[in-house]
Amino acid sequence: MQTETTTDKAVTTEIVTEISGSEAVLKALIAENVDTIFGYPGGAIMPIYDALYDFNDQLEHILVRHEQGGIHAGQGYARTSGKTGVVFATSGPGATNLVTGLADAMIDSTPLVCITGQVFAHLLGTDAFQETDVINITTPVTKWNYQITDANEIPAILAKAFYIAGSGRPGPVLIDITKNAQVQKFEYSGYTKCNHIRSYRPKPIIRKEYIRAAAEMINKSERPLVIFGQGVILGKAEQEFKQFIEKAGLPAAWTILGLSALPTDHPLNVGMLGMHGNYGPNVLTNECDVLIAVGMRFDDRVTGRLDRYAKQAKVIHLDIDPSEIDKNVKADVPVWGDCKESLPLITALLEKRNHQDWVSKFSTCMEKEVEAVIQNELHPTDEVMTMGEVIYQLNQLTNGDAVIVTDVGQHQMVACRYAKFNSSKSNVTSGGLGTMGFALPAAIGAKYGAPERQVVAVIGDGGVQMTIQELGTIMQNNIDVRILILNNRFLGMVRQWQQLFNEKRYSFVDIESPDFVAVANGYRIAGNSISKREDLKDALATMLNHKGAYLLEVFVGKENNVFPMVPQGCGVSEIRLK
Amino acid sequence: MKNEYTLTIYTENQVGLLNRIAIMFSRRKINIDSLNTSPSEIDSIHRFNIVITETEETVRKIVRQIEKQVDVLKAYYNTNDKIIWQELALYKVPTAIVAEKIKVERLLRSYGARVVAITKDYTIFETTGQRAETDKLIEVLAPYGLIEFVRSARIAIIKDSKGFHEKLREFEDAEPVTPLTDDFISEEESNSTIV
Numbered sequence A: 001m002q003t004e005t006t007t008d009k010a011v012t013t014e015i016v017t018e019i020s021g022s023e024a025v026l027k028a029l030i031a032e033n034v035d036t037i038f039g040y041p042g043g044a045i046m047p048i049y050d051a052l053y054d055f056n057d058q059l060e061h062i063l064v065r066h067e068q069g070g071i072h073a074g075q076g077y078a079r080t081s082g083k084t085g086v087v088f089a090t091s092g093p094g095a096t097n098l099v100t101g102l103a104d105a106m107i108d109s110t111p112l113v114c115i116t117g118q119v120f121a122h123l124l125g126t127d128a129f130q131e132t133d134v135i136n137i138t139t140p141v142t143k144w145n146y147q148i149t150d151a152n153e154i155p156a157i158l159a160k161a162f163y164i165a166g167s168g169r170p171g172p173v174l175i176d177i178t179k180n181a182q183v184q185k186f187e188y189s190g191y192t193k194c195n196h197i198r199s200y201r202p203k204p205i206i207r208k209e210y211i212r213a214a215a216e217m218i219n220k221s222e223r224p225l226v227i228f229g230q231g232v233i234l235g236k237a238e239q240e241f242k243q244f245i246e247k248a249g250l251p252a253a254w255t256i257l258g259l260s261a262l263p264t265d266h267p268l269n270v271g272m273l274g275m276h277g278n279y280g281p282n283v284l285t286n287e288c289d290v291l292i293a294v295g296m297r298f299d300d301r302v303t304g305r306l307d308r309y310a311k312q313a314k315v316i317h318l319d320i321d322p323s324e325i326d327k328n329v330k331a332d333v334p335v336w337g338d339c340k341e342s343l344p345l346i347t348a349l350l351e352k353r354n355h356q357d358w359v360s361k362f363s364t365c366m367e368k369e370v371e372a373v374i375q376n377e378l379h380p381t382d383e384v385m386t387m388g389e390v391i392y393q394l395n396q397l398t399n400g401d402a403v404i405v406t407d408v409g410q411h412q413m414v415a416c417r418y419a420k421f422n423s424s425k426s427n428v429t430s431g432g433l434g435t436m437g438f439a440l441p442a443a444i445g446a447k448y449g450a451p452e453r454q455v456v457a458v459i460g461d462g463g464v465q466m467t468i469q470e471l472g473t474i475m476q477n478n479i480d481v482r483i484l485i486l487n488n489r490f491l492g493m494v495r496q497w498q499q500l501f502n503e504k505r506y507s508f509v510d511i512e513s514p515d516f517v518a519v520a521n522g523y524r525i526a527g528n529s530i531s532k533r534e535d536l537k538d539a540l541a542t543m544l545n546h547k548g549a550y551l552l553e554v555f556v557g558k559e560n561n562v563f564p565m566v567p568q569g570c571g572v573s574e575i576r577l578k
Numbered sequence B: 001m002k003n004e005y006t007l008t009i010y011t012e013n014q015v016g017l018l019n020r021i022a023i024m025f026s027r028r029k030i031n032i033d034s035l036n037t038s039p040s041e042i043d044s045i046h047r048f049n050i051v052i053t054e055t056e057e058t059v060r061k062i063v064r065q066i067e068k069q070v071d072v073l074k075a076y077y078n079t080n081d082k083i084i085w086q087e088l089a090l091y092k093v094p095t096a097i098v099a100e101k102i103k104v105e106r107l108l109r110s111y112g113a114r115v116v117a118i119t120k121d122y123t124i125f126e127t128t129g130q131r132a133e134t135d136k137l138i139e140v141l142a143p144y145g146l147i148e149f150v151r152s153a154r155i156a157i158i159k160d161s162k163g164f165h166e167k168l169r170e171f172e173d174a175e176p177v178t179p180l181t182d183d184f185i186s187e188e189e190s191n192s193t194i195v
């Protein structure tokens, strides 16, 4: 290690003692206030697990059923707690099983520290048993990774790992520790937290001239539109954001990762952006005069076709990551920096306004959408149930206080569109990567991250089968999560595309499922399955009121589609209502 | 319009960083024309020179992504007119030909080639220069039996750079007070340089 770091001297320094590398790892976790670890043991990480045996009272380790489950649980934990998730895995297959979760956490900026065991240093490169080149496999999907071969490096490297994972734009960090370093005894002189790395600028400095320019542009605007993403949540800037939009009366629309940063029923919350977002925010993106993007990265699922995206508007882009500015959409005013700091600076310069006429345009659009889509989705007259009405009834019972964890597909879009949220960090979903199988393990982590909250996982019949083994984790640890399977007996989202764009050539989307209730029961988890509307309310209430985990399967229409929709390759104005 | 750009990247000296930087290009299916890593003017700080042929927009985005990497301190990109650059080339030719044909000897001299090794079988010449010159020399040597040829990566110095000493001091401050601005990262885009 030649990288120079400065550290916070204020943190405890103990008198020098001899400890093993493994103990040093666990001491680091404790110093970083880690309370929960999701993991799975194996040969190359056994010394750490052996040390863990003695730390059982300070660190809760959850034995998952698959390392992918472990890392998604770590992600769920990070999302609801706002802290860094910690994951353990062994070398070789244990480590490669983390890759999907790393990619997911990377693209969704989720802070994680993953610790993998590795073969003895002298065996590196020899194709030793369970040796994989984890560092090189994970380089593209980690914010930072590092291999430790000497125990002396452990305290400083773990301090760096936690600092990097959680600061600036957060992300996953992987630390690979060879077995010899885990068993090696070394002189331990305490753990010092890291708060500066000279080659790493987590927070760009806010430039006053851009603050002024942004405020001026907003003050002059007649039709401003704010679009916000997870940056608001990651920056813990929900309050600052609210004050910002309220002062100038700015309508605000969210990406699915920004969802829940602003309460659903806030009068300036005009809905969801993007492919299956609301009609108003999509079409009015192409009518606004100033587009103010806060902590979002103009994903193609949000923008649709770029050359038809907000061409008429001046763009103000607030982001902590300078490489996001101008990446997809050119910014007229780039406001680099942490939005927790930049938003209040702009707010202070804003004139009090209310853009009544402009905001009412969103209501008009909403009326149109209600008539064309929402009424039928939430209050169908057909015999078969819709996903929307299930979410609607769920809202009635949770009042918007639950954490909703979604998987990927139609149910995800429907849940994000219709679920009600009163508080931040309540929506956990795989946005950027769209990882099927995310929800069940993420819900486990979400519960550990917010133990006082009700956690409901909404999952498709396809996705749940990707990580269904995590029912075992729920069983063994009595994890209080509700699992709501919306079963349309299809890989619904793919089927929808095949119907709309491939002339209904349903190619391998017809998926058979087991008796999910029987499977749950096999794991000693209670459950129920319904297919009639008259049972819905009671079944949902039973699910929510049950003591402990519960699985409810609801059969919904087989060939229902999610609308509105901006077809791929179209501009946001070309959004289809049917 | 695509153009030749030379990237200058200051980094920590870290195992694995070369891969982290290289995959920035391969991920976008961009070919690296030349890559050199070496020490820099500052002890412990490494300096990469990478040459690619791309549009300025692509280069700018990549440079920002590179600079985002934890172990990268700073990345710049420049067109050829903003840098002084050189490459080293070695040519192995049969000694007999050099001795026999005075023309070859003269040719080599006119290209500024310097003899670095002579045996009875072969002679090795070295030139330092830019690609067009070394390419030309291969061409003219070819008819006389060029046995081996190798050219190094490009190394470059940015004409307007004041070096990294001052910048490093700013980087080492835990709480930087002024935005770090760069004047030579890109002339047109001084309002969107990275701090």
Ligand SMILES: Cc1ncc(C[n+]2csc(CCOP(=O)(O)OP(=O)(O)O)c2C)c(N)n1
Pocket: A407, A408, A409, A410, A411, A412, A434, A435, A436, A437, A459, A460, A461, A462, A463, A464, A486, A488, A490, A491, A492, A493, A494
């Ligand atoms: C791991 C993974 N494989 C494949 C896909 C592609 N994909 C996206 S949505 C979808 C269908 C999901 O079906 P289901 O879980 O039943 O949910 P539904 O859309 O029916 O609500 C598929 C296959 C994916 N997102 N993730």
